[in-house]
Amino acid sequence: MDLRPSQEQQQLVDAFASLYAAEAPTSKVRDAEPLGFSAELWTRLRETGALEMAVPEDRGGWGATLLDLALVAEQHGRAVAPAPLIEAQVAARLLARVGADVLPEVLSGERLVTVAVRPARAGALALVPAGAVADHALALDGDRLVLVDVPRDVRHVNNSGCLPLADLDVPPDATVLAEGGEAVEAYARALDEWRVLTAAALAGIAARALEIGVAYVKERQAFGVAIGSFQGVAHRLADRASEVDGAELLAREAAWSAAEEPERAAELAAMAFGFAAETARDTTYHALHFHGGYGFMLEYDAQLYFRRARAWANVLCEPRAAYRRVADVRYATAGS
Amino acid sequence: MDFRLGEKSEVFRKEAREFLREVLTPEVLERCHRTGVQHDEGFAAAMRDKGWLAPGWPVEYGGQGRDPMEVLAFSEEMARANAPTYALGTTMMIAWVIQQVGTEEQKREILPKALAAEIVIVLGFTEAENGSDAAAAKTSAVRSGDGWTINGSKMFTTNAHIGDYVFLLTRTNTEVPKHRGLTTFLVPMDQPGVEVRPVHTLSGERTNITFYNDVHVSDAWRIGEVDGGWPVMTVALAREHNAGFVGEQDRLLANVEDWAHQTLDDDGRPMIEDPTVRERMGRAATEAEVSRLLQRRAAWLSSIGVAAHAKGSMSKLFSSERLERQAADLTEMIGTDGLRSWGEPTAPCGGEIEHAVRHAKGTTIYAGSSEIQRNIIAQHGLGLPRGK
16 A cells, blocks of 8 residues: 555656646636636646646557546646546547547647536536536446537626526537447446546545635634634534545545455446545535635635535535445446 | 645545445344443454554554554544544554664564554553643652662553553653653553553543552653653654544444434324424534535644644634534433433444443543643634733
8 A cells, every 4th residue: 555646646746737727727727717717827727738648658648547637636636626627537548449530630729529427308508617618528328428619609697606507409410429338338438537537626626625724713713712622613623624634545546446446446436426525515615614704705816626526526516425326336326 | 725635545445335234243232331441352454464453654664654544534434433442543553653762672562563553552641640740650669789679550541451551651750840840651451460450431442540559660661751751742642642532423423413313203203304303413413514615634744744733722622622512412312212321222223322422421521631732722823822
């Protein structure tokens, strides 16, 4: 057992942490609202190789592992960064897996491709992450993996997390990239990758929110002492701290298992997603709550984390649905 | 990064599993449960024959020199199987203290017997008036002649009725701050003035209250310096900081899985097909995995020489609190049949789930209550000011 990132992984984390510090301070996160997309940040992420790293070497990428990507996703979450990093990485990997011709244009930055994390229902794709800023969306329609063109006049759906979400339709002439078992299997794997990376990002949101909350309760005085000395405050933060560590460990384990213990990868991905979603929800709640009235003000950062913790997860599903998915993987027979 | 415990650990785990399958018979488990005593002489002897009473001790001290991750894999298997290791654990904990700070005479007298499973040492820390605040112990030891006279009582001296020695935390100085006036002794249980009375608990475990009335103890049984009891306690408890209740969670879920596959709903469908049952089991499995990771991290940190501190407390806090939550939730899930007790032939899963609720309640109390763990995490992990 060794829970330390390798030297290369640490360099990667440091590089992205610096990038986010420069390009995505919370002032810029606010500037990017309500759309939730900073073109500058996205350009910088691409120039740093955020997409190339996600793609295998034989497909023109750098061949990073899912664990490498998860460590970067943690930093992305810490910054509540307004850029579709995870969707674009997962989409690029899926394009590479099915041998799609569009991949070089994705890697060069000419086209932004996202992925619809819920399959089409009667030809409709609801609340596609990054759908409002992407050129194309990958989607599962029945047993077909399709590449949907995003219309130029796509409407951004206003949403609580200030995410660039859009409702899209699958047109009858959508490009079919794969069909049948191959399509379903490739999409399922992409979705597991999205679960893991989003879990890592949610763990990052939670970790940063905890820091913000802890810093505040050390400073804020009431009744002549720092409020962090009250057990009613300290004990809740101690609970959250344990969960934050747990969420990070579980997301990392799930990412690690993709290459090292693939037979457990699907189960761990669902576990990591459900647990990180709850942890981010509860940690941002207390981080905000212990700010008192200031936490309720838009001017303070706590609310940025509070809103995104909920939205980034709920784009796929609620935590309970993730736990049902854990059971589906563990006990094979799918519950209705 | 590598989340595996390693090849050697998995080999040892497999060996432990095979051993448990053979030695830990349903009869042994039933007897432990019925009597409420988590100790079995036959099992202890089998452990001794394997050399597994102290697998992590250096070979020159009578151990097997196994690394901390091997010991962790071994402990995980013991916990999962509900092996009766309680008295073995307390005995070897104090044997280790004697190995570290005892006199040559104490080592000669105690260590061979401990390693041979010939003696049981029990813990005498907690008192009626103090639990989590162990340093507030009032049981007094006063110099008399070449020894000491001890008066007082200790609560929750589990296994005292089958014990040979009690490791006693006493007050030897009331003129100094509480941590500096403590001295530890190894007191033979057959000494005149020692009295043991049973205390029965919610989980069916039998523990005791022990009384010490003018008990004379030779100075040769003092462990560590006079008024130096707290540093001795630190040595004793240092090995307790990786506590976690993963085995209990795994066992509970395995029982519930059996129930869910075997029980039919009103329409004749197995409960395992019910979405709410699936959700609750998926959540329990997830929490068990997080508990496992937190415990393994604490053990791994110790293995690379990093004190676990708050991270050890996170393992204890999270795993015990979630065990309690799961036991409550899964018993409610089973419904009215969840009322049927352990030992009742009609109980689902032999009453193991009903029993889990009772057992779980203790885990958030003993070995540092959840409130103590939260204080440690808040102060040492988050750097929050000390509270009141």
